[in-house]
Amino acid sequence: MKLFIKKKISQFFNFNQKNRDVPVHDSFKKNLYEMDQNTKQNDFLRFINDKQFKFTDDWITNKTNIMLNIFENYNINPKEILEIGVHEGFSTIFFQYAFKDFHTDVIDIFLNDTRKKFESNINIINPKNIDIHQTTSHNFLVNNKKKYDLIFVDGGHGYLDVIFDLFYSFQCLHINGLLLIDDYDWKDENKDKSVRLATNNFLDVIEGSYDAIHQGQFAAIIKKKNVVLNQQL
Numbered sequence: 001m002k003l004f005i006k007k008k009i010s011q012f013f014n015f016n017q018k019n020r021d022v023p024v025h026d027s028f029k030k031n032l033y034e035m036d037q038n039t040k041q042n043d044f045l046r047f048i049n050d051k052q053f054k055f056t057d058d059w060i061t062n063k064t065n066i067m068l069n070i071f072e073n074y075n076i077n078p079k080e081i082l083e084i085g086v087h088e089g090f091s092t093i094f095f096q097y098a099f100k101d102f103h104t105d106v107i108d109i110f111l112n113d114t115r116k117k118f119e120s121n122i123n124i125i126n127p128k129n130i131d132i133h134q135t136t137s138h139n140f141l142v143n144n145k146k147k148y149d150l151i152f153v154d155g156g157h158g159y160l161d162v163i164f165d166l167f168y169s170f171q172c173l174h175i176n177g178l179l180l181i182d183d184y185d186w187k188d189e190n191k192d193k194s195v196r197l198a199t200n201n202f203l204d205v206i207e208g209s210y211d212a213i214h215q216g217q218f219a220a221i222i223k224k225k226n227v228v229l230n231q232q233l
């Protein structure tokens with residue numbers, strides 16, 4: 001009997017979860033960014049082919065057109081980039097392609113042999129401006145004192161991972177810095193809710209301190225003001 005009730009409750013809960021859509025955050029609705037074909041994107045695709053990188057997964061090329069448009073329209077020319085979650089380096093290579101004269105800190109736990117794959121891809125273009133931090137984003141961010149002009153959040157996709165990465169990233173973003181939040185529209189059961197829900201909750205707290213630039217496969221905001229999140233004693 002007890003088991004039956006438990007099963008019913010969990011069925012009810014799952015039913016509600018599946019049907020409870022997390023809406024797009026209000027701040028994006030006023031401010032949707034239009035997508036034009038960016039000629040640089042085709043050049044990027046050619047560049048990827050020519051260099052013969054070895055990527056098992058491609059989670060980035062279908063987002064690069066709108067990213068390039070954002071970089072152009074908002075004059076994004078970062079000197080310091082932070083990437084949370086780089087896997088085999090596809091997004092890192094994209095930023096290498098998109099910008100000149102900058103430095104990147106990349107953070108990843110690098111499961112299995114992904115660090116090797118990351119390094120062999122990156123070494124194809126021989127960059128001198130990348131520091132690899134093989135650790136959790138939590139470990140890196142709580143000790144970080146540096147400020148960045150662009151931060152790409154694409155590490156752990158659970159609610160706590162995302163909300164933690166977002167709050168800490170916002171703290172170390174320069175005013176007018178760009179925060180890119182991957183997978184805002186993730187359709188995987190429950191996980192989409194985590195990224196979107198965490199992002200929406202984060203945006204509620206930092207209300208009035210950012211411009212919403214874009215939402216879709218990723219979300220993009222520009223920081224406009226510092227926010228004090230810890231208690232000032």
Ligand SMILES: C[S@@+](CC[C@H](N)C(=O)[O-])C[C@H]1O[C@@H](n2cnc3c(N)ncnc32)[C@H](O)[C@@H]1O
Pocket residue numbers: 059060084085086087088089090091092107108109110111114135136137138154155156157161
């Ligand atoms: C979706 S992949 C990143 C893809 C990459 N940005 C790209 O576009 O090719 C997510 C990465 O985040 C890393 N990751 C997951 N949880 C993490 C954490 N807590 N701290 C740091 N990295 C994490 C994983 O090892 C994985 O390589």
